[in-house]
Amino acid sequence: MIRYDYHGTGFAGWQEKLDHYEPAFLLKLFRDMLRIRIIEEEIERRYFQDHMKSPIHLVIGQEATSVGACAALTRADLLYASHRTHGNYLAKGGDLKAMLCEMHCRINGCVGSRGGSMHLMDKSVGMAGSSAIVAGVVPIATGTAFAAQMQDESYVTTVFLGDAATEEGSVSEALNFAALKQLPIIYFCENNFYSVQSPLHTRQPKREIYKWAASYGMPSVLVDGTNVLAVYEAMQEAVARAKQGGGPTFIESPVYRFRAHGGAGDDSKTGYRDIAEREAWEKACPIETYFAFLKSAGLIDEQARKVMAGEIMAETMEAFDFALRSPKPTEADLYTHVYAD
Amino acid sequence: MPWDEGLVNSLVYDAPDPKEGRVLGYAKAVNEALEIALKQDPSVFVFGQGVDDPTAMFGVTKDLQDKFGEKRVFDSPLSEEGMMGVSTGAAMNGMRPVFMHNRPDFILLAFNQLVTHAAKMHYMDNGLTKVPMVVWAAIGRGWGSGAQHSQAIQGLLLGVPGLKIVMPSTPYDAKGLMLSAILDNNPVLVFEHRWLMKKDGIVPEGFYRVPLGKGIYRRRGKDVTIVGASHALELGLQAANKLAAEGIDAEVIDLRTIKPLDEEIIAESLKKTGRLVVVDTGWSMGGVCAEIGCLAAEKWFDSLKAPVRRIGLPDIPHPAGYTLEQFFYPDVKRISQTIRELVHQ
Ligand SMILES: Cc1ncc(C[n+]2csc(CCOP(=O)(O)OP(=O)(O)O)c2C)c(N)n1
Numbered sequence A: 001m002i003r004y005d006y007h008g009t010g011f012a013g014w015q016e017k018l019d020h021y022e023p024a025f026l027l028k029l030f031r032d033m034l035r036i037r038i039i040e041e042e043i044e045r046r047y048f049q050d051h052m053k054s055p056i057h058l059v060i061g062q063e064a065t066s067v068g069a070c071a072a073l074t075r076a077d078l079l080y081a082s083h084r085t086h087g088n089y090l091a092k093g094g095d096l097k098a099m100l101c102e103m104h105c106r107i108n109g110c111v112g113s114r115g116g117s118m119h120l121m122d123k124s125v126g127m128a129g130s131s132a133i134v135a136g137v138v139p140i141a142t143g144t145a146f147a148a149q150m151q152d153e154s155y156v157t158t159v160f161l162g163d164a165a166t167e168e169g170s171v172s173e174a175l176n177f178a179a180l181k182q183l184p185i186i187y188f189c190e191n192n193f194y195s196v197q198s199p200l201h202t203r204q205p206k207r208e209i210y211k212w213a214a215s216y217g218m219p220s221v222l223v224d225g226t227n228v229l230a231v232y233e234a235m236q237e238a239v240a241r242a243k244q245g246g247g248p249t250f251i252e253s254p255v256y257r258f259r260a261h262g263g264a265g266d267d268s269k270t271g272y273r274d275i276a277e278r279e280a281w282e283k284a285c286p287i288e289t290y291f292a293f294l295k296s297a298g299l300i301d302e303q304a305r306k307v308m309a310g311e312i313m314a315e316t317m318e319a320f321d322f323a324l325r326s327p328k329p330t331e332a333d334l335y336t337h338v339y340a341d
Numbered sequence B: 001m002p003w004d005e006g007l008v009n010s011l012v013y014d015a016p017d018p019k020e021g022r023v024l025g026y027a028k029a030v031n032e033a034l035e036i037a038l039k040q041d042p043s044v045f046v047f048g049q050g051v052d053d054p055t056a057m058f059g060v061t062k063d064l065q066d067k068f069g070e071k072r073v074f075d076s077p078l079s080e081e082g083m084m085g086v087s088t089g090a091a092m093n094g095m096r097p098v099f100m101h102n103r104p105d106f107i108l109l110a111f112n113q114l115v116t117h118a119a120k121m122h123y124m125d126n127g128l129t130k131v132p133m134v135v136w137a138a139i140g141r142g143w144g145s146g147a148q149h150s151q152a153i154q155g156l157l158l159g160v161p162g163l164k165i166v167m168p169s170t171p172y173d174a175k176g177l178m179l180s181a182i183l184d185n186n187p188v189l190v191f192e193h194r195w196l197m198k199k200d201g202i203v204p205e206g207f208y209r210v211p212l213g214k215g216i217y218r219r220r221g222k223d224v225t226i227v228g229a230s231h232a233l234e235l236g237l238q239a240a241n242k243l244a245a246e247g248i249d250a251e252v253i254d255l256r257t258i259k260p261l262d263e264e265i266i267a268e269s270l271k272k273t274g275r276l277v278v279v280d281t282g283w284s285m286g287g288v289c290a291e292i293g294c295l296a297a298e299k300w301f302d303s304l305k306a307p308v309r310r311i312g313l314p315d316i317p318h319p320a321g322y323t324l325e326q327f328f329y330p331d332v333k334r335i336s337q338t339i340r341e342l343v344h345q
């Protein structure tokens, strides 16, 4: 039984909008999504080798949200992630080698092996923080936007959260404060309908998350999370609003994770969701639908995609090799940075 | 009668001698620290429930909003966890928040942000992110405060890496430690005690700091070491002064900061006296008393002539009623008796 169906319309009607965009930009969105997919699949393929001693939460199926959102951000804009960090980190410009080193517990990981997959951070690209506590970064991101406002800084803060995070009290507290102070922040909610294996309807009453968020007193929109351009445009509007002092925005994007909550492979067969549900969403795959769209516009073909995939694969393999050759921390590394000077 | 006002007002402390310097009330001393910090550094801001109301957090935040504006001194929504996160996020990005709470009990709602985020961000980001923030609260006691408005939670936080915990006992320290806390680049908890809030003391004008992590001798003696902080130390000091008449010569150490803990000063004193009494406003079990007692057993066993004594709270929730309270809290009489037993053992 399909509980949560795809209700979007894909790229129908988007043909007319193509003129607004540079082809290079459109292709970059595709490449960025494909890159995340290929890297994630390679992580998944190697996961059982146990060199990556880290819990992982793959974003396969959820690439358009990270890529579309980050395309509307500059490097100076800050991004906060939940436990599902990979897509956010890569889309924000994070270093693939630093990410894989982190997942391989190496000293040159982006946080020196103190984080692993769930705690990717990198100040140099504006990946400001992530937390394995559901909703943990939501108030922190709100405080970041508050700091920006107080210091008259022009950067915008975006925080990714899942559907279940909206059930945490601290998210309500954060939305209230952001609306009260009209903070330059975007709450980006990826609604994939599940919290681990718990479906949305056992956790929330029948209502739409974005409407609930609107009740805190901020513009709130529903955007197809499989459509990278729709995500990009919604984010652009939200970023412009934030930069102009117009306050916070909430974006809900229905998406589907094609894999288990954590780890490698899909776990639908355990019965908490119907495989037919995943298959229905796979028809709305953010990468395939966008590829078909670009192809119909004559911007890409199978051959070009193959070349692209080859380049990404080479980059990925090199990064894995690099990680596996990288040094491990020493005992002395354990003791540093407990306190700041 | 608002809460414990009546009891607090009836407490007698030795009046400071104005010849030694300017005499100031405790709350005013903290107020001065906040004013200096706000004036010195535009990244400092002060917020919390009711900081701009007429009672102004016991007077600690009095007039600050008028002087520095609503942007830098402001009332907070009743969102302890959310606002602890806001404070953390602001601190991670260039600000120095001072988050004021009426009572430590309310901070328990914010443990997720305090313990799991603020305390750990610096480590988790491999030293790149700093979280310079101060979380302030005044421990309650008496007048029906009871199980949910009297908790001294320092023991719960003592074992959390990345935090610092300050517990002043004099107006001089309250000002100097607050300035150190605000200038520190880590999350620092400052726990005051309501019963110290009406105390007067000599407080220098202008800027000065009392260092974090360093204790101070309040009284020199050779028979027994009394160590602790805040109001418990005040009671310990009163007991020591009383026992001097009986020929018991106690040394009293005010820790000022319980994390980082000044182990050296305790070791030094214990070497001389061989007897240790740890006093604390919190529960004896698993808290400041337990930790220092354990350190004595682990590191300073050779100095000990007698077992360590803990004078904290029993493993019981705080009762609200007046009579039960008299049994619950250690007072000068009971502290004195414990010390007598220890010395004459
Ligand atoms: C406070 C807290 N409670 C429970 C968990 C266990 N947990 C980890 S991820 C997760 C699911 C969160 O679902 P959602 O917010 O929808 O994000 P998604 O995993 O679907 O991306 C849960 C319950 C946790 N990490 N933190």
Ligand SMILES: [Mg+2]
Residues within 6 Å of the ligand: A162, A163, A164, A190, A191, A192, A193, A194, A195, A196
């Ligand atoms: Mg979810």
